[in-house]
Structure formats: C-alpha cells, structure tokens
Amino acid sequence: MSTAHHRKKQPLFVRQQLLDVAARLASEKGMTAVTLDAVSGASGVSKGGLLHHFPSKNMLLEALFESLLARLDAAIEEAMRADPMPHGRFTRGYLHACLALRDQPQGTKDWAQVTMVLLSEPQLRQRWRDWVRGRSEEYVGTDSSVDAAIVRLATDGIWLADLLGSHDMDEGARERLIGRLIELTQL
Amino acid sequence: MSTAHHRKKQPLFVRQQLLDVAARLASEKGMTAVTLDAVSGASGVSKGGLLHHFPSKNMLLEALFESLLARLDAAIEEAMRADPMPHGRFTRGYLHACLALRDQPQGTKDWAQVTMVLLSEPQLRQRWRDWVRGRSEEYVGTDSSVDAAIVRLATDGIWLADLLGSHDMDEGARERLIGRLIELTQL
DNA sequence: CATAACATACCAGTTGGACGGTTTCGTCAA
DNA sequence: TTGACGAAACCGTCCAACTGGTATGTTATG
Numbered sequence: 001m002s003t004a005h006h007r008k009k010q011p012l013f014v015r016q017q018l019l020d021v022a023a024r025l026a027s028e029k030g031m032t033a034v035t036l037d038a039v040s041g042a043s044g045v046s047k048g049g050l051l052h053h054f055p056s057k058n059m060l061l062e063a064l065f066e067s068l069l070a071r072l073d074a075a076i077e078e079a080m081r082a083d084p085m086p087h088g089r090f091t092r093g094y095l096h097a098c099l100a101l102r103d104q105p106q107g108t109k110d111w112a113q114v115t116m117v118l119l120s121e122p123q124l125r126q127r128w129r130d131w132v133r134g135r136s137e138e139y140v141g142t143d144s145s146v147d148a149a150i151v152r153l154a155t156d157g158i159w160l161a162d163l164l165g166s167h168d169m170d171e172g173a174r175e176r177l178i179g180r181l182i183e184l185t186q187l
Numbered sequence: 188m189s190t191a192h193h194r195k196k197q198p199l200f201v202r203q204q205l206l207d208v209a210a211r212l213a214s215e216k217g218m219t220a221v222t223l224d225a226v227s228g229a230s231g232v233s234k235g236g237l238l239h240h241f242p243s244k245n246m247l248l249e250a251l252f253e254s255l256l257a258r259l260d261a262a263i264e265e266a267m268r269a270d271p272m273p274h275g276r277f278t279r280g281y282l283h284a285c286l287a288l289r290d291q292p293q294g295t296k297d298w299a300q301v302t303m304v305l306l307s308e309p310q311l312r313q314r315w316r317d318w319v320r321g322r323s324e325e326y327v328g329t330d331s332s333v334d335a336a337i338v339r340l341a342t343d344g345i346w347l348a349d350l351l352g353s354h355d356m357d358e359g360a361r362e363r364l365i366g367r368l369i370e371l372t373q374l
Numbered sequence: 375c376a377t378a379a380c381a382t383a384c385c386a387g388t389t390g391g392a393c394g395g396t397t398t399c400g401t402c403a404a
Numbered sequence: 405t406t407g408a409c410g411a412a413a414c415c416g417t418c419c420a421a422c423t424g425g426t427a428t429g430t431t432a433t434g
Contacts, residue, residue, distance in 0.1 A: 011413060030308040031218040036390060046415045047391085053413090057390065120307040121217040122300075125351060132353035146360045150341075153354055153364075157344030164312060166319035167340055173333050177340075198379060223424060233381045234425090240379090244424065 015053045017043050019064050026064075027113035031120065034061075058123070065118045068111065069131055075100055088185030090139040091148040095155045095181060102162050112163035147184045154181055202240045204230050206251050213251075214300035218307065221248070245310070252305045255298065256318055262287055275372030277326040278335040282342045282368060289349050299350035334371040341368055 021043040025034050036057055040050040054060035075097035076090070083089045101111050118124050136144070158177075161167040169177075208230040212221050223244055227237040241247035262284035263277070270276045288298050305311050323331070345364075348354040356364075 014413085028309065030310070032308075035388080037388075048393090048395095048416065049414045051391070052415095055391095116303075117307040119351065120304040121219075122215060123217070129352050132351075136354075146356075146363065149354060149356055149360065150364060153344040153348055154337075154341050155344070156347045156354075157340040157342070160343050160347055161340055164306065164319075165316050167323075167336060167343075169333075169336055173336065176333065177337060201379085222422080224422075235382070235427095235429095236380050238425070239381095242425095 011053075014043075014045060014049070018045060018050055018053060018060070019067055022060060022064050023110055023114045026117040027110040031117050036060075061118065061121065061124065062127070064114070065124050065127060068115055068118070069127075071111070072097060072101070085186065086142050088143055088145070088148050088151075090135070090143040091151050091185045092182060094152055095178070095185075098155050098159050099178070102159075112159060116163055143185075145187070147187050151181045151184050198240070201230075201232060201236065205232060205237055205240060205247070206254055209247060209251050210297055210301045213304040214297040218304050223247075248305065248308065248311065249314070251301070252311050252314060255302055255305070256314075258298070259284060259288070272373065273329050275330055275332070275335055275338075277322065277330040278338050278372045279369060281339055282365070282372075285342050285346050286365070289346075299346060303350055330372075332374070334374050338368045338371050 018039060022034055022039050025038055025042065036047055036050060039060070040047040043050075050060075054063060076093040079096040079100070080089050080093040083092055119128060154177075205226060209221055209226050212225055212229065223234055223237060226247070227234040230237075237247075241250055263280040266283040266287070267276050267280040270279055306315060341364075
C-alpha cells in the first residue's frame, strides 16, 4: 500500500545487510538483543522480509556463523598462498588470519566479538568443532606437530585476549611473541 | 494457600541453587534460555522467590559471574599457597587453577561454558577486564615478565580449546605443554 | 511481633513466527 | 519486441506464548 514495495529488489544486498545488522547487535548488546524485530527494524527491512531470507531465527544465526567461517577460511587461504614453505603452513595461515582480522581498520573488530557470542550458543559450537576437525584432518600431513598445536592454541589465546581487552601488552612484546610463534611452526 | 509456603526456609541454599540452575541453563542452552521463568521453574522456586533473592535479571547474572570469579580466585589462592617460589607464582596459580577446574569430576566442565556465555554479554565483559587489571596490578612485582604474560595467554587458549572441544591432543602432549609453561614462569 | 523468606496473581510489552497480500523480475512463447 | 506468467522478493498484520517486573499476599524464624 505504501511506497515500501516500490524500492528496487536487491536480494543479495539485503541479505548481507541483515547479517551485518545481526552481527552488530550481537557484538554491541549481546545475544539477548538479537531479536527478529530488532534486526528487521535496524536494517529497514520488514520482519516478513527478514523471514523470507532466513526462515527462522536459528537459520539466521547459522547463516551468520557460516559467513564468519567463510571469511576466516578465505583469510587463511590468502595467507597460505603467500607462504612457500609447506611445513606448518596452515598453522601460520591460521595465525596470520586471526591477526589480520583484528588489524583491519573498519569495524571488523566486531568479528571476534560476534564469533564469541555465537560460540556461546551450544547449537553453533558443534559447527565450530566440525570446522576444526575438518581442518586438522585436511592438514594432518603438514600441521600435526606438537609445536603447531601449541601455536594454534596460543593464537586462540591472543584472539580471546584481544577481544576481551585483557592481558594488554605493548607492541614490542607482541612482535616478539608472534615472531616466536612463527618460529615454532617451522621446527 | 497450597503447601508451598510450609517448607523450611533456607535462604543460602535456595540462593545457591538458583545460581546453579542459571549456570546449567546457560551452559546447556545458551544465553537466550536463561529467563526468569526458566530459572525459577527449573529450581522449584517461584518467580517471586527468585526476584526476592535477585532483584533483577541483571543482578542474577552479575551474581553468577561474581560467584565464578570468587571460585576462580579461591582456586588460584589455593594453588599459590602450595607454591614456595614468589617469582611467577600468580601465573602458575592461574594456570593450575584453570587446569584444576577442568579436571574436577562433577559437572564443573560447565564452569568454562558458563564463563564463556557470560563473557559474551558486553556488560559483564567490563567486570572481567577489571578483574584482570586488578590482578595484574596486584602481582606486578612477581608476574610482569613477558614470559609470564605468554603463559597466561596460553592458559586462556587451553581453556578455550577445552571448552570448545577443539584442538584435541593426547595426554602426553598436554603434559609436555604444561611442563614447558611452568618452566617459562620460572625464568 | 518485626522482618526475612518465600508464594500467587497480574501486567504491559516483546517474542518468534504464520499468513496473505503486493511488487518486481527473469523468461519464453508469439 | 512484446507481454503474459510464474516465481522470487518483499511488506504489513495478527497472534499465542512468553518476557521481565510489580504488587500483594502468606508463612516461618529470630
């Protein structure tokens, strides 16, 4: 009835925007703030439109998590392409990808927080386990050393500390730490 | 009217039970499942009773988080008492406390998951930062080395991996890792 | 008997989601 | 080139269940 229908249709754009808004809400106000009304309202899309793209709230969350995993995969793959040494390559890719996602200027700091929030949902945790398992099987030939496991563990620790703002350390110490971690992947 | 009022009054027990139920709900079904109705229902206490102990939902969550921090503090302090060497004592205490909380048989595996869920709420994240800051100031004399920071970071990584079930490694590798971490705190 | 420890009843707002409508778009026959 | 047509991309409304919270009880306990 109103002019609302008359705007151009851009399904992919709208879909992405819905995911972005959901991510922003999750990182800024926590899981309890991610409601269908809030998401649809903040993105200028009706709830009907939202439920057209994502048939249920769970589907929305899963899609959001999936997009984050895809972004992580892409970042890892990019880092791995620039790495000539096969041994420990995936672990270095994982490390660099996590660090890069933090250092991106435009609010991709949200990325970590959204991941955190989503990981707190038990249903999505299984998806994460599957991802890790799949990766560790995929790179069992080059990245199954104890040291590599330690580096990946430490990467998670850095990721967690970054997002919580705890364990603040100066850049010098950070540089030395990262250098040491990379060294460990090469042993 | 019913016999509900006739049962014995045991405020501390009821209060603790409410916290336990909230923790269980959070770890099993995520933050969105922690509602006043769900908590009061699952603990056999009326919603009025719940709101008598915790005047608001936020107060309940804060109290829950506070109790977790208290438990962590206690575990650290206990570990530190058994440690004769001052240098790096807090960091070792932190490491041992996190490991001990994991190895406790009765569902204290929940502990990590609840912490995770609570940490995903932005309001409580600040409380965590304060805790870390307070601790790092308190032990600036004995635990401010770069290596100590690294160990605490790695501890967080282990904690995260344990709770997510990712990065699974055998006991041998784990033992070696922990040994190395302890060694680092002593340098 | 005063107060803390509960319970019961109720409320206004919000929740996820079902539903039926309207508009645009790709496509394919004429 | 057109234009009909089905599907996809939206919109707006309604609803039952649930949400956090209030107000007012009732009972046990010091």
